[in-house]
Amino acid sequence: MVATDWICDLRDVVKSYATARAVDGVGFQVRRGEIFALLGPNGAGKSTLVRMMMGIIPPDAGTIHYRIDALNSNGDLMAWPTPDQLGYLPEDRGLYRDLNIARTLSYFGQLRGMARIDADRAAEEWLEKIGLADRRKEKLRALSKGNQQKVQFASAVLHRPAFAVLDEPFSGLDPINQELLIDWLRELRDQGTTILLSAHQMNLVEKLADRVFLMSRGREVLSGTLDQVRRRVQGALTLTLTHDDGEAIDWLEQVQGVVEVERRGNSTRLLLGHDTPLSGLLRLIGERLEVRAIKTEQLSLHDLYVQALQTTAPEEAEAALATIAASEGDDSDLED
């Protein structure tokens, strides 16, 4: 994959509603063959962006271009993809509640250009995959929220679109089904579907996404691969030392590359800059401290986001954190 081989390109996109500027000058490229994640707390502007990418609402300013077909990508900008090229999981789920789920899936496949026989076959394959084959004749409304969500997801991707745009695909799924969804998404990517998803569950996204775009209040906070994001945030690595209660550790604050020192009894946690020379630091610690145990850990995507927000927009950090924590608690849903 070449770095410039993008499938969707957004530049300086702006969208305001009567009471809020939902998207405030956002730009990124989704590259062919990747899983790209839009991340941020409730109200960050993710769904507004997704709706603009789907042509449901127009941007006030900025451009959105597609280049779906790699063979025709010699600089041609295609105005808009055709229905068979796109898969869309909307935030406001909208399936027919009184139609049986096998027919629902086949119907969506046909809407996206599949022949009836292929759509029927794909529907059966997906019902098997999502564990609902024996309930194929049941109506959607008879299913739990989590199972409905799985049907909704299958309906968005069973025609194997070139580009799938999935707004909050994890919502309503229990932890087991969240893990299954991660597998299905990887499988789709490996079969050639480019995926953009929006989510606030950073712990799930960091297992999955090739690149992330972290937002707050309609603006970019941080973007790139997980590695790039780590390198951009001060304090991407922590070092935890276990030592005697009486040890003096104040001097650690003066050591180059140590961003923060937090002591709890006989344990001290150091937050390090990404370019801290670790071997030099360990040598120094070995000379001056009696260390009983040592552990290094990379910050999670969630912590990186908070760290980045604290640097760029400290006034937003606390509210964003609270929103993410509250919404993560809402997700689990027991299956019937």
Ligand SMILES: Nc1ncnc2c1ncn2[C@@H]1O[C@H](COP(=O)(O)OP(=O)(O)OP(=O)(O)O)[C@@H](O)[C@H]1O
């Ligand atoms: N139709 C609308 N009319 C007015 N304001 C809106 C509308 N849709 C979204 N907003 C506002 O725009 C901002 C961004 O909302 P958006 O739904 O895009 O965020 P989000 O990141 O998708 O959040 P969530 O995770 O809650 O879906 C919020 O302040 C929201 O209240």
